[in-house]
Amino acid sequence: MLGVSSDSxxxxxxxxxxxxxxxxxxxxxxxxxxxxxxxxxxxxLIDKNGIIQYIQEDVPKNSKFLKKIKKLE
Amino acid sequence: xxxxxxxxxxxxxxLVPVLAAALEVGDKAPVxxxxxxxxxxxxxxxxxxxxxxxxFYFSDFTPV
Numbered sequence: 001m002l003g004v005s006s007d008s009x010x011x012x013x014x015x016x017x018x019x020x021x022x023x024x025x026x027x028x029x030x031x032x033x034x035x036x037x038x039x040x041x042x043x044x045l046i047d048k049n050g051i052i053q054y055i056q057e058d059v060p061k062n063s064k065f066l067k068k069i070k071k072l073e
Numbered sequence: 074x075x076x077x078x079x080x081x082x083x084x085x086x087x088l089v090p091v092l093a094a095a096l097e098v099g100d101k102a103p104v105x106x107x108x109x110x111x112x113x114x115x116x117x118x119x120x121x122x123x124x125x126x127x128x129f130y131f132s133d134f135t136p137v
Contacts, residue, residue: 001125004107005129015133027110032107033107044127048121050101
C-alpha cells in the first residue's frame with residue numbers, strides 16, 4: 001500500500017503519527033508521479049508483474065477494492 | 074481551409090497529454106522513484122515481490 005499526495009514529508013509524518021498509518025506516504029511535491037498516473041482521486045491495483053489490474057476513480061469503495069485484491073492473492 | 078487545419082492541429086495537440094496520461098487495466102504501471110515519510114520508494118522494487126495498491130489523494134488531514 002502506497003499513498004501519494006503533494007504534501008511535504010513533514011506533513012506526512014504528522015499525519016501518519018496522528019492516525020497510525022504504517023504504509024509509506026509519498027511526497028510528490030513536483031507532481032512527477034501524478035503526471036504518470038493522471039488526475040484526481042484515483043487508486044490503482046498493480047499486480048506482482050507490474051500490470052494494472054484495477055482502477056478506481058473518486059473515493060475508493062473499500063469492499064469492492066478488497067475483493068479485487070483477494071482475487072490476486 | 075487553413076483555419077480549419079490549424080484548429081484541428083490545435084485540438085489534437087491538446088488531446089495528446091490527456092491520452093498519454095490515461096492508463097487502463099492491463100497496462101504496465103509506470104515505474105517511478107520518489108521520497109516518502111518512510112524513506113525512498115522505487116516502484117520497480119515491488120516487481121516479482123508484492124501486489125501494490127497505489128492511492129492518489131489530494132491532501133493530508135482532509136476527509137477524502
